[in-house]
Amino acid sequence: MKHGFLQILLTILLVMDPIGIIPSFLAITSSYDTKTRNRIITKAILLAGLVLGVFLAAGKFILDFFGIKPGAFYISGGILFFLIAFGMIYSKPGTNRPPPSEEEMHTGFVALFPLAIHMIAGPGLLTVIMTYVSGGDSWLSTALTLLPAVLIGLLCMFVVLRSSALILRVLGDMGIAVMEKIMGLILAGFAVQLIYNGLLSLGVI
Numbered sequence: 001m002k003h004g005f006l007q008i009l010l011t012i013l014l015v016m017d018p019i020g021i022i023p024s025f026l027a028i029t030s031s032y033d034t035k036t037r038n039r040i041i042t043k044a045i046l047l048a049g050l051v052l053g054v055f056l057a058a059g060k061f062i063l064d065f066f067g068i069k070p071g072a073f074y075i076s077g078g079i080l081f082f083l084i085a086f087g088m089i090y091s092k093p094g095t096n097r098p099p100p101s102e103e104e105m106h107t108g109f110v111a112l113f114p115l116a117i118h119m120i121a122g123p124g125l126l127t128v129i130m131t132y133v134s135g136g137d138s139w140l141s142t143a144l145t146l147l148p149a150v151l152i153g154l155l156c157m158f159v160v161l162r163s164s165a166l167i168l169r170v171l172g173d174m175g176i177a178v179m180e181k182i183m184g185l186i187l188a189g190f191a192v193q194l195i196y197n198g199l200l201s202l203g204v205i
Contacts, residue, residue, distance in 0.1 A: 012150060042158075044115035047111060062130075079191070
């Protein structure tokens, strides 16, 4: 169980990519003062936690309702993770996320979108939760393993975003790009392994 928890936690951190979103986060919140920016971070983390909690609680029931087998979701998740990893590896420094629009820059919904839904609780992270929930023998034991991993991931995201300006000054765009590419390589390997497990589960190989 310990190994499984560490694997889940690492996967969540890789997909969540707190270091990689620093440049985009600073660009989106550049018009706000430090106090307002910190309030936005807190709201975004809470909203993301709410979204992730819903998928954690209902993910397996959603898959069962639509008749999606765990093997099929492994393969689709692996493909999605590989695309995310590809973007992480081949992106230029500071360009892995789309630039914020004027509406995103000046509305009060910035904590909800694009921070909570898209950058933190994005499709990749939701797929991570659905993948692990669908593959567990017991929904309760899987959920109890996922829950602390998700909370630790959100805590790491909170700390990184609160320290984003300092981290950017220390690492620079190039340092952040190097770290993201290393994480992308690890995520690509995990994606291929997930596809392989899906093919095994479906009896294709």
